[in-house]
Amino acid sequence: MPDAYRVVVIGAGPAGLGAALNIVRARHRTLLLDANRPRNAATLHSHGYPTRDGISPLELRKLGREEIERYPEAEVQNAKVTTISQEDGRFRVEAAGVRGTTDRDVTADAVVITTGLVERLPALPGIRAHYGTTLHSCMTCDGYEESGKPLALLGETDDLAEQAILLSRWSDDIVVFPHGPAVVTEAEERELGERGILVERRPVRDIVGDRGGMTGVLLADGELVERTAGFLRPIYEPALGYAAGLGLATAQDGLLLTDPEGRTSLPGVYAAGDSTVPGPQQLIVAAGAGARTAAALIRDLG
Ligand SMILES: Cc1cc2nc3c(=O)[nH]c(=O)nc-3n(C[C@H](O)[C@H](O)[C@H](O)COP(=O)(O)OP(=O)(O)OC[C@H]3O[C@@H](n4cnc5c(N)ncnc54)[C@H](O)[C@@H]3O)c2cc1C
Numbered sequence: 371m372p373d374a375y376r377v378v379v380i381g382a383g384p385a386g387l388g389a390a391l392n393i394v395r396a397r398h399r400t401l402l403l404d405a406n407r408p409r410n411a412a413t414l415h416s417h418g419y420p421t422r423d424g425i426s427p428l429e430l431r432k433l434g435r436e437e438i439e440r441y442p443e444a445e446v447q448n449a450k451v452t453t454i455s456q457e458d459g460r461f462r463v464e465a466a467g468v469r470g471t472t473d474r475d476v477t478a479d480a481v482v483i484t485t486g487l488v489e490r491l492p493a494l495p496g497i498r499a500h501y502g503t504t505l506h507s508c509m510t511c512d513g514y515e516e517s518g519k520p521l522a523l524l525g526e527t528d529d530l531a532e533q534a535i536l537l538s539r540w541s542d543d544i545v546v547f548p549h550g551p552a553v554v555t556e557a558e559e560r561e562l563g564e565r566g567i568l569v570e571r572r573p574v575r576d577i578v579g580d581r582g583g584m585t586g587v588l589l590a591d592g593e594l595v596e597r598t599a600g601f602l603r604p605i606y607e608p609a610l611g612y613a614a615g616l617g618l619a620t621a622q623d624g625l626l627l628t629d630p631e632g633r634t635s636l637p638g639v640y641a642a643g644d645s646t647v648p649g650p651q652q653l654i655v656a657a658g659a660g661a662r663t664a665a666a667l668i669r670d671l672g
Pocket of ligand 1: 380381382383384385386403404405406407408409410411412413415416417418419449450451452484485486487501502507508511512612642643644645650651652653654656
């Protein structure tokens with residue numbers, strides 16, 4: 371017989387931690403499962419979370435898990451959920467152990483989805499070496515530390531001009547590199563030019579650097595545009611294949627649609643954090659959404 375829980379929370383990022391903490395405090399027997407592959411592990415410092423500005427993202431998660439594990443109603447395990455299905459009015463959650471932990475096969479009255487996003491970075495060989503240290507995706511999170519530096523803005527989306535204007539809050543030396551299918555129109559290029567922001571239309575071969583971080587953007591023709599930090603526009607995908615059988619309503623980009631309190635289109639299934647519309651946000655926003663969703667779940671379960 372599968373183990374029976376009142377609630378299973380899937381994903382122990384800030385959204386899952388915020389949800390699980392409040393659910394166990396309502397005395398519901400709760401299992402928190404986590405694949406333990408946080409997207410922000412690439413970075414050494416997280417910013418903008420009150421009382422924890424500058425903390426390592428792994429430390430923040432560790433503190434959150436420890437708080438939850440103090441409650442006898444809580445169980446926290448590293449395992450990657452492979453399927454959620456509905457059986458006899460309950461949810462069945464199956465998960466594969468990660469790095470030696472046991473596989474799980476459990477049931478629950480309610481499920482909270484907080485598995486964040488997967489991000490696809492531009493396909494350049496050197497990008498991962500600098501991502502999270504001198505190459506970032508969130509200006510609000512890391513713009514301050516890169517203030518005043520010669521910055522690159524690279525991406526495959528069509529909002530680069532808008533992003534470049536936002537980035538000029540932190541530096542007045544910006545070069546925009548539209549990559550792949552990205553479009554910066556001539557009108558946008560003129561507007562950026564008036565603000566002293568350059569657009570480099572030659573194709574990019576790689577991001578190059580040394581132990582201290584990135585040193586520049588190498589163009590396909592061999593020229594190096596010197597830049598000591600930069601920002602990317604990744605493509606985000608929610609990777610919710612494990613919940614496909616539930617037929618949850620999603621937006622066009624695959625992100626989960628919920629009501630303002632985190633209820634998905636299927637009663638008993640809740641969601642919070644980056645895997646819900648509008649997508650990538652910040653740690654504090656995800657943690658708050660998790661707590662708000664827990665409040666709705668607690669009311670609904672009675
Ligand atoms: C490089 C980088 C730097 C950032 N820096 C900052 C910053 O400084 N300040 C800030 O406020 N925000 C920052 N962010 C954004 C912030 O990390 C996210 O907004 C936040 O983590 C989203 O929280 P979440 O709980 O929704 O998802 P996540 O934190 O992504 O957590 C999702 C969890 O679910 C797990 N999971 C995924 N699939 C499964 C599955 N099938 N089964 C079980 N578990 C699963 C994952 O392993 C992960 O642990 C940064 C993001 C990145 C990528």
